[in-house]
Amino acid sequence: MSETTTVVVGRIGKPHGIRGEVTLELRTDEPERRFAPGERLVVEGSGRSLTVTGHHWHQGRLLVKFEELADRTAAETARGWILTAQVDATALPEEDDSYYDRQLIGLRVLTADGAEAGTVAFVVHLPAQDVLEITTPGGTRLVPFVSALVPTVDLAAGTVTLADVPGLLEDVDDSEGAEDVDVTPGEEAGRA
Incomplete structure (x- = not known):
């Protein structure tokens, strides 16, 4: 069995609609994976868990439905909760030369x-x-x-x-003639 680690994947924002959907402030580069139906996420500091039943994008924001948040009132009480997931500590991102x-x-x-x-x-x-x-x-x-x-x-x-x-x-005196290095911007979570 591989070793796991806990990572923060998002923060619950305001409710959307009356059926318990919530907006998510993402803290992951892999929302489709972390918020897939059936995923169980833990509310940081509480031990409470939430089960994802579905998600979709709406006007650039991820909306998520959790089994435990049945209506808008329940969704409002969850506002501000930090969600964590257990992930394989040795897993690498799919992109080459990228790291978590x-x-x-x-x-x-x-x-x-x-x-x-x-x-x-x-x-x-x-x-x-x-x-x-x-x-x-x-x-x-x-x-x-x-x-x-x-x-x-x-x-x-x-x-x-x-x-x-x-x-x-180190700090270098400009008179020492430090050479210029062409630094091409890297890709998200990785290097160029």
Whole structure:
């Protein structure tokens, strides 16, 4: 049996209609999978679970119907609930060279020559690309999560390796002539 982990997949918003449908503020890149009919989600901090009976998109928002929310009144009481799911801890996204945030956070950061430089503390999702927030002895550094700067991610070893780029984790004096690196924006949850 594979190891599982708990992830937040959404937050219940306002009711829609009178039959208990609710809007969802998504916290997952896989809504079709996480809100498929029959999926059981747990309300964070309560132990209560909800069973998805159906979902559909309406004007750019996901509407979900849960077995336990029979009408608008029940749906209104659920407003603000954070929903979690149990997922396979080793599963990867379907897209090549992509990772879930939970898989990157905590990885040791190595320099190109193999020296340990810090730890991935957070993944920042920006419109152009994702950025790794790295905790180093010199403070927090932000590194664009693109293959030109982060060429290797080794989940089995628990490491990410950075390219040999001057100033990537340190302040560099402009007079030292740091070379420019072409950083192409990455795909969501992945690298270019």
